[in-house]
Amino acid sequence: MPQKQAIYMSYGTDERCDEIRKYIEDAGVRLTVRDLKTHPLAYEELTRLLGHLPLSHFLNPLAKEYTKFGLDKEMPPRRDLYKLIAENPGLLRRPIIKNARLLTVGCNRKAIADMLQIPLNGRAVENPEDDNTRRTNNRKMVSATGK
Numbered sequence: 738m739p740q741k742q743a744i745y746m747s748y749g750t751d752e753r754c755d756e757i758r759k760y761i762e763d764a765g766v767r768l769t770v771r772d773l774k775t776h777p778l779a780y781e782e783l784t785r786l787l788g789h790l791p792l793s794h795f796l797n798p799l800a801k802e803y804t805k806f807g808l809d810k811e812m813p814p815r816r817d818l819y820k821l822i823a824e825n826p827g828l829l830r831r832p833i834i835k836n837a838r839l840l841t842v843g844c845n846r847k848a849i850a851d852m853l854q855i856p857l858n859g860r861a862v863e864n865p866e867d868d869n870t871r872r873t874n875n876r877k878m879v880s881a882t883g884k
Contacts, residue, residue, distance in 0.1 A: 741766045743853060746833040749774040753844050754832045760846065761834070764855035777826040783819050786835070792818050795842055797830045 745761065745768040747754040762768060778786065787795060792815065796808060802825045803809060812818060822828050830842045839852045850857045 744769045744835045746771045746773055747831045748827055757832055757844050766853055773826040780819055780823045783822055795829055797828060800827050802828050
């Protein structure tokens with residue numbers, strides 16, 4: 738079975754993001770890491786990455802630039818917002834984690850575990866077939882109990 742892979746993007750050093758990165762790597766996922774502080778996303782990359790998803794979900798309301806540019810009051814048109822984010826990468830929530838099909842943002846371990854199909858405890862699965870059997874049995878048990 739090929740090793741799981743994902744792209745991991747963060748901004749500089751952040752204790753919570755570093756903890757999430759370690760959690761993902763400990764689960765056996767190979768990460769391509771990108772520091773948005775030193776290698777920000779260009780306008781074209783942002784449009785490809787975020788597509789037609791709601792941009793407000795990806796914005797960090799705690800960033801100084803968020804209030805500086807009045808995003809707490811009104812969102813500019815989408816194109817202008819992409820330009821603003823490209824020029825001010827600190828506006829993005831982090832970390833951003835992307836695999837082949839899905840994308841998640843923030844430090845929600847459950848969302849990350851679901852997206853990457855890794856155990857919530859972060860430990861690598863010794864035998865993937867055993868883990869798949871356990872997941873299937875858990876689903877059967879949940880549906881049998883009606884919960």
